[in-house]
Amino acid sequence: MNNREITPDAAGPPPKGATVARRALRDGVYEAILEKLLDGSAPPGSSLGIDSLARELSVSPTPVREALVQLEHTGLVSRVALKGYRVAPPLSPEQLSELFDMRGILEVAAVERAAEHAQDLLPELRVAHAQHVLAAHKVEKLRGSGETPPDFADLREYFAADWEFHLTIIRGAGNRFLTQSAEALSAHVHRLRQTAHHGTMDMQEAIAEHSAILAAFESGDPDRLRSTMRDHLAAVARRVSADG
Structure with a gap:
């Protein structure tokens, strides 16, 4: 700590x-x-x-x-x-299902609203994505060399950057209550990701899925945005379920 x-x-x-x-x-x-x-x-x-x-x-x-x-x-x-x-004990399968159901409702709604002013959001979203990629690189470099920081600082930084990408979109929706709801979920999302046994195993998948979401924003296609966000959340849910 x-x-x-x-x-x-x-x-x-x-x-x-x-x-x-x-x-x-x-x-x-x-x-x-x-x-x-x-x-x-x-x-x-x-x-x-x-x-x-x-x-x-x-x-x-x-x-x-x-x-x-x-x-x-x-x-x-x-x-x-x-x-x-x-x-508290780890989330049960039912709780995990409910958490991802809530994230789907909230984040798809956010991405639909953020799409209305995607051009204004893009610079900040590109920065958030770049920080996520950099954090993943740091984890791979450290752990690839056999180091495991005792306080898990590298993984905390990685997961914080991962969640910040999502929060950037949610804040971009311009609805304070959506943002407050997401912030209320943040502790559960962090704990879920940081205590999952798969650890760093899904970093490249998550980065690729975030890249697809960013590309969808750049395309300006609302349908593509909705589908890429749904696909990403469904893939995370599958990876967590398979790990459990």
């Missing part, structure tokens, strides 16, 4: 602006715990002790408790009566 500086809770009465500082502290703790979920250092089913996390992060239990409540709402952790919090 990357080192990040989290300021311990200040003793005594809260100064002016303490609400903002407390929120920043809670958000920092949230990100630190989320990173543990994504990099596999807190595997599915493992317990998340409030006191032990507070000691590890050098904060009081309060922001840890608040962060775990927030994570519970995402479904990534669950609270067990009298036992505290645990990392």
Whole structure:
């Protein structure tokens, strides 16, 4: 896990602006715990002790408790009566099906709307695609030489770039509620991809499918856009299902 500086809770009465500082502290703790979920250092089913996390992060239990409540709402952790919090188990086949069904509904709707001003979106989408390709190259170079970064930083960067390509299209739809819905899914998408056993095996397939989506935007053909996005999501779903 990357080192990040989290300021311990200040003793005594809260100064002016303490609400903002407390929120920043809670958000920092949230990100630190989320990173543990994504990099596999807190595997599915493992317990998340409030006191032990507070000691590890050098904060009081309060922001840890608040962060775990927030994570519970995402479904990534669950609270067990009298036992505290645990990392949620891997998505079941039914949940995977529902997740990809939701992504299909949301992302096909987004691509249809983004197609209306594809020319304005293309420069940003090309950059997002190039960053995805570069991140994949970094993973292949590192792991091809036999290195496996202990904090999975290379894979986190790769999957973040993969998802950013999708978010670029969703934001390009110009509908804030579509964007908010996608952001609500992001933790599940990241965890799904980063904990899949196939690991880096589908990088080239994903890049080729993103290239097809980019080419469809360049063509300006809405039907082609819809079909390439549907094909990509269906292919990812098949790869994940085959892996499970």
